[in-house]
Amino acid sequence: MKIAIGQLWQETNTLNPLATSRADFEQFGICRGIDLVEQMADVNELGGFIQLMRGWPVPPEIVGLVRLPAWPSGAATTECFAWLWNEFFTAVEAAGKVDAFLLALHGAMVADGHPDVEGAILQELRKRVGSDVPIVATLDLHTNITPEMVQAADVLVTYHSMPHVDIFETGQRGAEALRRMLFEGAKPSTAFCKIPAIVPAENSNTEAATGIAADLKRRVVELEARPNVMSAGIAPVQPWMDIPQFGSSVIVTTNGDPEAARAACLSLAEEFWRRKREYMPTLVSVADAVRLAHEESGLTVLSDAADATTSGAPGDSVWILAELLKYRWPREALITVVAPEVVGQGENAGVDELITVRLGGIRDNRFGKTIELNATVERCFDARFTMTGHIGKNMPIDMGRSVVLRHESNVHVIVTTRSGPHFAPELFRAAGFEPFDASVVIAKSPCGFRAVYAEHAAAIYSVKAPGCAPSDFWNYEFTNIPRPLWPWDEMEEWSPTQDLIQK
Ligand SMILES: [Zn+2]
Secondary structure (H helix, E strand, C coil): CEEEEEEEECCECCCCCCCECHHHHHHHCCEEHHHHHHHCCCCHHHHHHHHHHHCCCCCCEEEEEEEEECCCECCECHHHHHHHHHHHHHHHHHHCCCCEEEEEECCCCCECCECCHHHHHHHHHHHHHCCCCCEEEEECCCCCCCHHHHHHCCEEEECCCCCCCCHHHHHHHHHHHHHHHHHHCCCEEEEEEEECECCCCCCCCCCCCCCHHHHHHHHHHHHHCCCCEEEEEEECCCCCCCCCCCCEEEEEEEECCHHHHHHHHHHHHHHHHHCHHHHCCCCEEHHHHHHHHHHCCCCEEEECHHHCHHHCCCCCCCHHHHHHCCCCCCCCEEEEEECHHHHHHHHHHCCCCEEEEEECCCCCCCCCCCEEEEEEEEEEEEEEEEEEECCEEEEEEEEEEEEEEECCCCEEEEEECCCCCCCCHHHHHHCCCCHHHCCEEEECCCCCCHHHHCCCCCEEEEEECCCCCCCCHHHCCCCCCCCCCECCCCCCCCCHHHHEEEC
16 A cells, blocks of 8 residues: 655745745755655654554555645745645656555645645645545644635644644544545545634633633544544634635534534534634733833743744844843843844854844834844854754754844844744754743744743733734734634624535
8 A cells, every 4th residue: 555645834924025935945844755754754744644654554655745844934926836836746746656645734825826725736636636545634723724625635634732732643643534544444524614713823722721722622632532533623724814715714524424523513613703702812012021021030931923933924023122122131031033134244243243233124024123233243053953842843943044142231132044933942042042041032922832931931921013923913904805704803693504514
């Protein structure tokens, strides 16, 4: 038996003016064929696929198609889309006849002229292989599931957790759904409901003891443990995509039991809709957040959601940095900025040199501002490490040459060449700091940072600053989204039955 596996991973933020290009994928780390199977055997969803299949009574031959990953950013160019398409389907053709496809997709990728990249790829794959070859795909929790994706795939399996600490396990769950189709003759019957609501990310912590996200996660996990359920997921889509067919989703796939799929899907969608306001976060102004951090003796983590690089923002906001510079910090104040030209300036000047740099408002020239900073070059380093936790298991990260700039206020600005996980303790450690010992850490992440910081922080505040991934996204201009859509529109009357699709 031959199973083809592959990955397309990029979360798009259409508010970010920086287009995603072929170079972004090539830089992040493409691998193909046998290299994919060897290098990804313990990494993210692909690792979950590979390890679960190797445990089958008769392990299949695993055929590596291609891994195409890029860090979250702006919409891909049309050239990039054409290149991705060609890469993927060239690999499919080269694989020849296979018994099934197991794909790790993100599910919220947008390219110019293609608002549903994964839907288009799944549809084309289905057209090429016919209706008899199983196609199972995994998706991020923040996927924008479309009817096209549901129609083309046999089973869609989403992450259950935010922070995303179940990526590897989601790969295993995808492979398990496929095993049931191949070896037990399972016949997927799916109910899918698009919910006309977009919710902020701050309160989507499924690992919290209480709250809407934790309650809904418990329900889908419990559902998926039932013998007749193959997959159950709730996807509160990532909110920064100005596209048609935009909305949160519930998807339930049973083994040949359409009534059970329908009942579970409707019930989950109804609860999400009824409790959607519980996702609304409490936000603190930049000035108040920094003042509160200064008054706190332990570690304070300030979440700069609007510039969250994990949400596809550009990573060069300095709204919080400007405020940090007004205080004197007893221990380090740590903040990151993506600014390749400043890295070059720092490296040219050399360690211990005092330099004047312009930071911010360059990559995000829509909502950002620029400040001038006099600081000493403290260190030059490679922002390269292996990341495990939110977003990755053993995921290689390389943000390129980087510098640390030290300001007299004890603010340390970690400047990287490229975007990446600008909250990860591994990044701060690569820069020479222990983030848990700092006075204040700015995490460019709306919620996922909690997986590692919650137990170390004396205080955590969600900061309201301008940016490309704002928490109050409905106050920004969106022109392509379907209307009415909550919270842009105040909607009371909606029933999941009107948007239910079954197949
Ligand atoms: Zn996500």
